[in-house]
Amino acid sequence: MAKNEWEITVGDYVVYPTHGVGQVESIVDENIAGMDIEFLVIRFAKNRMTLKIPVDKIDVSGLRKLSSEYEIKKAIDIMKTPPQQKRIVWAKRAQEYEEKINSGDPLVVAEVVRDLYKRSDKLEQSFSERQIYEHALSRLADEYAVIYDLPSDEAVAKIEAIMEKEDKKQQAKKNVEKNIDDDFDE
DSSP: OOOOOSSTTOOOOETTTTTTTEEEEEEEEEEEEEEEEEOOOOOTHHHHHHHHEEGGHHHTTTTTTTTOOHHHHHHHOOOOOOOOOOSHHHHHHHHHHHHHHHHHHHHHHHHHHHSSSSSSSSSOOOOOHHHHHHHHHHHHHHHHHHHHOOHHHHHHHHHHHHHHHHHHHHHHHHHHHHHHHHHHHO
16 A cells, blocks of 8 residues: 555545545555556445545545544534624635535534524524535534444534533523623613
8 A cells, every 4th residue: 555644444434525434445456547556445325425546646635534532622612612703795605614614624614513503692594504504514423423433413413412502601691791781781
């Protein structure tokens, strides 16, 4: 196998930026146009898709090993911060969010989850906001599920519970601040 930054073996879970978490199914040699090429065969069960990547192109493909528990905890911490409000048109924001999701970086995907989470003080989400949120949530939850050995739907529920708990904390803080302001005005 060609050199890459980590040793890849059959059965390993990996993350491909535009497809999410997949499992290395096999490493095969194929003869293409008279050249022997070694391929990594990755199966994405959720999408029912198989991807072959030449082993010598792994570094430029964006394929990466699964995040560590520490990295996922950092992503969770990002989701607990206040959302970033951008004053640009939705089409431009949607494009930025999709690019972040397709980066494959769990910290960046966590930002999308945080920014698009339906908070209790927020108006109803549009269909496209909800779709992008669910896409980001699914990407993050898939990696969370593999790391913590959970079913994907349970990982989604855990992440949403974290978001809901944080939303309640932020709402309580706003209410306290409002009450202090009201008391000061009297």
